[in-house]
Amino acid sequence: MTVDLPSTNEALWQPNRKASKYVELAMQAIFGLFALVSVATTIGIILTLIYETIEFFQEVPLWNFLTDTRWTPLFSSAQFGIFVLISATLLTSSIAITVAVPLGLLAAISLSEYASPKVRKIIKPALEILAGVPSVVYGYFALLFVTPLLQTFIPGLQGFNALSAGVVVGISITPLVASLSEDAIYAVPRSLRDGSYALGATKRETIISVVLPAALSGIVSSVILAVSRAIGETMTVTLAAGQNPQPIGPDLKFINPFIPVMTMTAFIVQVSLGDTPAGSLAYKTIYAVGMTLFLMTLVLNIFSFWFVRRFREKYE
Amino acid sequence: MTSTTLIDRDRPASTSPEVIFRAENICVAYEDIPVLENITLDIYKHQITGFIGPSGCGKSTLLRCFNRLNELVRGAKTTGTVSLYDRDINSFHPVEVRRRIGMVFQRPNPFPKSVYDNIAVGLRVNGYRGDIDERVETALRQVGLWNEVKQNLKKNAWDLSGGQQQRLCIARAIALQPEAILMDEPCASLDPISSARIDELLCEMKQHYTIIIVTHNLKQAARITDRIAFFNVEAWESDDRLETLSSLTHKNVPLGYRVGRLIEYAPTVEIFTRPQHQVTLDYLSPGTHQHSSSHSRDRQY
Ligand SMILES: Nc1ncnc2c1ncn2[C@@H]1O[C@H](COP(=O)(O)OP(=O)(O)OP(=O)(O)O)[C@@H](O)[C@H]1O
Numbered sequence: 347m348t349v350d351l352p353s354t355n356e357a358l359w360q361p362n363r364k365a366s367k368y369v370e371l372a373m374q375a376i377f378g379l380f381a382l383v384s385v386a387t388t389i390g391i392i393l394t395l396i397y398e399t400i401e402f403f404q405e406v407p408l409w410n411f412l413t414d415t416r417w418t419p420l421f422s423s424a425q426f427g428i429f430v431l432i433s434a435t436l437l438t439s440s441i442a443i444t445v446a447v448p449l450g451l452l453a454a455i456s457l458s459e460y461a462s463p464k465v466r467k468i469i470k471p472a473l474e475i476l477a478g479v480p481s482v483v484y485g486y487f488a489l490l491f492v493t494p495l496l497q498t499f500i501p502g503l504q505g506f507n508a509l510s511a512g513v514v515v516g517i518s519i520t521p522l523v524a525s526l527s528e529d530a531i532y533a534v535p536r537s538l539r540d541g542s543y544a545l546g547a548t549k550r551e552t553i554i555s556v557v558l559p560a561a562l563s564g565i566v567s568s569v570i571l572a573v574s575r576a577i578g579e580t581m582t583v584t585l586a587a588g589q590n591p592q593p594i595g596p597d598l599k600f601i602n603p604f605i606p607v608m609t610m611t612a613f614i615v616q617v618s619l620g621d622t623p624a625g626s627l628a629y630k631t632i633y634a635v636g637m638t639l640f641l642m643t644l645v646l647n648i649f650s651f652w653f654v655r656r657f658r659e660k661y662e
Numbered sequence: 663m664t665s666t667t668l669i670d671r672d673r674p675a676s677t678s679p680e681v682i683f684r685a686e687n688i689c690v691a692y693e694d695i696p697v698l699e700n701i702t703l704d705i706y707k708h709q710i711t712g713f714i715g716p717s718g719c720g721k722s723t724l725l726r727c728f729n730r731l732n733e734l735v736r737g738a739k740t741t742g743t744v745s746l747y748d749r750d751i752n753s754f755h756p757v758e759v760r761r762r763i764g765m766v767f768q769r770p771n772p773f774p775k776s777v778y779d780n781i782a783v784g785l786r787v788n789g790y791r792g793d794i795d796e797r798v799e800t801a802l803r804q805v806g807l808w809n810e811v812k813q814n815l816k817k818n819a820w821d822l823s824g825g826q827q828q829r830l831c832i833a834r835a836i837a838l839q840p841e842a843i844l845m846d847e848p849c850a851s852l853d854p855i856s857s858a859r860i861d862e863l864l865c866e867m868k869q870h871y872t873i874i875i876v877t878h879n880l881k882q883a884a885r886i887t888d889r890i891a892f893f894n895v896e897a898w899e900s901d902d903r904l905e906t907l908s909s910l911t912h913k914n915v916p917l918g919y920r921v922g923r924l925i926e927y928a929p930t931v932e933i934f935t936r937p938q939h940q941v942t943l944d945y946l947s948p949g950t951h952q953h954s955s956s957h958s959r960d961r962q963y
């Protein structure tokens with residue numbers, strides 16, 4: 347065996363250091379610029395939100411915002427009980443999550459653990475395409491198909507209702523849960539599965555007691571992302587859940603899934619569609635509601651971040 | 663030399679220990695590429711059997727045949743039989759086989775759970791009815807890990823050092839009180855002290871368990887094993903060998919293709935003092951290639 351000697355011929359090695367230095371600088375500037383643009387946009391949006399929200403609270407006390415039991419910003423005797431909208435949003439989102447998490451998780455497990463590689467190769471991109479269907483399509487699907495269908499089982503169900511909106515939002519975010527959870531489950535290394543099988547665990551036991559716990563942080567973050575999606579979902583709930591803010595009261599109408607409700611996003615659509623002059627109170631209301639939405643998803647994301655850090659699972 | 667004569671030579675004439683595993687004509691192919699050819703050997707009860715040989719000759723593959731783990735590998739195809747006490751292991755439920763035959767892997771693979779749960783999970787899936795706490799403690803004590811982790815059994819196993827992880831994996835296997843343990847280079851990631859501790863443990867365990875250990879550490883092999891099987895990758899030359907593999911692969915495997923074979927299987931002392939094959943000798947004393955032929959003749963007497 348001969349061993350390569352240290353290089354002595356300088357002429358063979360002539361990297362173009364000068365040009366690469368300028369290219370390096372130019373690249374740095376271009377990337378920096380793009381990074382700056384996206385950061386600046388985000389900051390701009392947040393500043394506008396904060397500014398208009400402060401304006402809003404100069405006219406409507408925060409106390410009223412939090413304690414009013416009605417949402418009637420366009421009436422002369424205006425009331426601004428944000429919990430009317432929040433409860434509707436939470437109602438549709440929790441229905442959506444109840445549909446999406448079991449469906450998505452089961453799909454993810456069967457895809458990564460039971461499907462043959464061929465099937466997986468076809469279904470996985472199909473799922474991702476399904477996630478790209480425009481939400482207005484889902485909205486009409488809810489209104490014109492799911493609601494009539496549900497009405498045959500539930501006689502009291504109204505034409506606009508939180509139930510079918512929630513179910514369809516759930517269906518629309520299922521691919522997201524399935525696809526991201528599948529990634530997490532699939533990434534659990536073979537060696538862990540082998541370790542479990544070698545202890546005499548069956549496939550089912552291996553999935554339940556080793557694979558799923560190992561993929562937990564990925565699964566939870568996919569669910570949290572799905573919750574944020576459901577909360578921010580606009581077209582489907584506007585089209586299918588109606589535009590009727592239900593007052594908070596002992597009749598529990600505000601959490602009745604069978605009647606029309608108004609979610610935060612539906613309110614924003616409603617006001618934006620009318621010609622609301624900039625600077626009017628209705629205009630500022632949009633920002634206050636938008637700010638509330640933003641805070642809710644922010645809290646969710648922070649929680650998700652914390653959770654993933656806490657249960658960090660890196661596979662060597 | 664054919665495999666039958668191999669076994670006849672190796673089997674002690676008197677006081678022959680009980681055979682626990684008998685592997686007959688094991689051939690394994692991955693995705694139509696054969697990697698092991700016609701392995702036939704007996705493993706004796708309450709002995710430590712060492713598998714040695716160069717990297718890639720199929721030691722891990724053969725080891726995984728003994729607890730039917732190979733059948734879970736996509737694209738792997740195995741022919742031949744392994745019997746456990748004269749019963750074909752394919753006639754057992756695979757889960758039963760794996761409960762009775764523990765395994766420790768080449769790379770530590772603790773579950774991302776607490777130290778306690780790493781051991782408890784195996785007990786639970788096998789429906790252990792006794793005191794789980796007590797078994798966890800016993801298993802950890804046996805591998806010398808108890809004093810290091812007893813303060814915090816809730817600690818995530820992935821926060822242990824590599825050597826601690828490997829000992830935890832051994833504890834996890836012996837907690838199930840298997841009849842035999844398959845170990846794939848269990849000490850590869852351990853420091854000399856933990857490694858010596860494991861060697862000691864293995865020698866103690868020999869009273870009650872049968873152990874098959876793959877190792878690249880010849881000193882370890884010499885110190886703890888009772889018998890050694892030496893494997894090598896060899897080109898196959900004759901057509902009749904191809905025939906044995908025709909059931910395994912559809913591909914036309916060219917002559918000269920390299921495949922893992924059992925070269926020599928004998929008591930440890932014999933392997934080290936009187937190896938019957940040149941390749942074995944070359945493997946056991948590397949760096950003496952130029953002189954090895956004369957060397958081996960010197961060694962004969
Ligand atoms: N899952 C697999 N798919 C395809 N080929 C494989 C697979 N596992 C192992 N092989 C091949 O089988 C041969 C034997 O591998 P094996 O892991 O059994 O070797 P080994 O003797 O344990 O080596 P080492 O001492 O390095 O651990 C190698 O050539 C390897 O490339």
Ligand SMILES: [Mg+2]
Binds near residue numbers: 721722723768
């Ligand atoms: Mg190996």
